[in-house]
Amino acid sequence: MPPAAIPDAAPRGGTPREVLLAFLKLGLTCFGGPVAHLGYFRQEFVVRRRWIDDAAYADLVGLCQFLPGPASSQVGFALGLGRAGAWGGLAAWAGFTLPSALLLVAFAALADRLAGPLGLGLLHGLKLVAVAIVAQAVWGMARSLCPDGTRAAIAAAASLIVLSAPSAAAQIGAILAGALAGWRLCRRPATPPPPDGTTPLVSPRVGIAALAAYLALLVGLPLLTHFLAAPLLALAESCYRAGALVFGGGHVVLPLLREAFVTPGWIDDGRFLAGYGAAQAVPGPLFTFAAYLGASVETGAPRLVGATLALVSIFLPGLLILLAALPFWHQLRRGAQAQAAMRGINATVVGLLAAALYDPIWTGTIHTPTDLALALAGFALLTMTRTPPWIVVALSATAGLALSF
Template sequence: MTRTSFPPGGADAADRPDPGGRPSEVFRAFLKLGLTSFGGPVAHLGYFRDEFVLRRRWLDEAGYADLVALCQFLPGPASSQVGFALGLLRGGIPGALAAWCAFTLPSAALLVLFAAGAGAFGGVIGEGAVHGLKLVAVAVVAQAVWGMARSLTPDRPRAAIALAALLVVIFAAGSTGQVAAILAGAVLGLRFCREAGASVPGHLAFPVSRRAGLIALALFVLLLAGLPLAAAASGQHGVALFDVFYRAGALVFGGGHVVLPLLEAAVVQPGWIGSGPFLAGYGAAQAVPGPLFSFVAFLGAAMAPAPAGIIGATICLVAIFTPGLLLVVAALPFWNGLRGRPLAQAAMRGMNAAVVGILGAAFYDPVWTGAVQNPRDFAVALVGFALLVVWKVPPWVVVLLTEASGVALALL
């Protein structure tokens, strides 16, 4: 059983979320997102906020921003780690696994089918459909930035921190800039946000003991150090495959596009897969919902050395996500206690404001620059934003409408 409590003067008793949830509830909620969450990791954070903060109220805005800030520090796919933590909060370890499966497996299955030659995006209609997905991301991320800015940067100091974080990320691109922006936000929060409010953030009771967290950390390190030795000793390609993809998930910050060069060096250069199929699979990964790390399911299925097919896809998929999920379990028991202290609260206010700035920078590049190419694109994205913010239309409906608009514009 987990419980999200609110401080005095917070939500009314009638408005508080249900104190617990079953894995089946978590699975259904994330399956909807796994089938409709297009647009990459930044857009996924917007979908998560809309579904679990605004609609289901599993946690409050500050708690959600704290999770996002924490996962930005950890290696691996940040959006998947946030989803895993939300499932853990709601349904314990079974809920966390349900969240990961429901959010990840739909896109993985589509990419395995693509590897088998069962699907492709080509021609005018296909290009229009992909472009429509990019415009969906513009609307979703704009909604997330707008809503989080209103909640997490309500005063001048925090607005200034968000602006500073945006500038840091713009001029120091990549995961290094993001981590630097969050660290700077924490320092500035300690200096300028101590008097921002007397209330304590809502307590997030994760059903993970400190002992379990230490075990998860030890397992993470053991696998990172032991898998290369096991691969060399066994000579089995399956073990080598698990080692390569585990290290990719363990050592890459930022996830998504950042992991691409490492994967290319790991599987193309040894000749496990050709450069052409590698890029084709990566292009297909842009057109499916869910985490971009699901691209590895295509690689595992399409590789020439055995195991390939579904077995290869499963090995790669489990290997690349395992380190990031282990680190979430390792960090949460200690993080929750730390964030309740006054100085930690001030630092968190600054970090949350920095998250707003990071999302704002990501909204411009790559979300806006990669999608809005002319006034018609701007009009479609603006309509999607208005449907989400003003008329509160469900995101999956906006996905379908914007997708259809992208195809229509391509045919004109």
């Protein structure tokens, strides 16, 4: 019996339109990051609409947190899939994703005009809030994912690897090394499987086909990029690779996307971090930051084409691997070895994010005591007073504008 399924007693036969409208409302109002998004989803689809019960929802969340990719978007896709089939899954993704993606594409268009003192001040304020938000992510993830010395050591080793050899290969190597270290050092009795009584969302045949597509794109896109000098293909490959390697939350995509976009010179660090800061001010998933990047880089195609391609490419691997895992999750999660490897990977992503917090975020943003004070103030608002991120973004942008006078 695979979990991550819809209980037999749940209402069935929804329509894609119903799913689209439900998720569009959330796409316009869900601020606060993936943990907050999952809370909104539970209130809307477990408590209010009763599309799924609490036990099945909790198990679906557990699956999506185990897999690479954006957990809240994967949960939303699965909820739409269970309610109205494949079109329902796509409707859920579109409704939840497009509002923030369109806002960030608009910001990318306006960023070209932010060359004067006021514009530079606004961009600096957005970079400062990125310091505070990533520091909060590192702090919270370290407390939950590195609760012992072994996992703290894995995280520290991952940071050293990527800081000493900043490259995509080093990041992939760190993740693989973390999985191996977790498999050897982080074993404990496996979590018992949930009770029976659910219906699978996806057949094994569909799961195998999705896994084949996931692997074919992961291997094939880099090969095609190597032999074909096509900017749009390179853009798709960079975003797909980042989406395929993200474990542990949306913020972890930051170092992967920076390596893909800043290192080759497609975009500079300042504009990259300004877009990341702007992504905190909009509702919906953080992965829509890719739409900003796709609209900002020069590919020879219209801005909206680059944004669309980047957006689809970064979400696609997470959705494919979810479809691949749904029929087999029950068996996979039983294994103590798989769970141990996942603990090592989770500790590794804390180290990757901590390294990104230092370079480029800290080194490229904190230049004066005033910068440090504003970043610390943002961090305090986020962690001590639980101020919503979009408010902290607005305050930091205002401070950046004030400093420009």
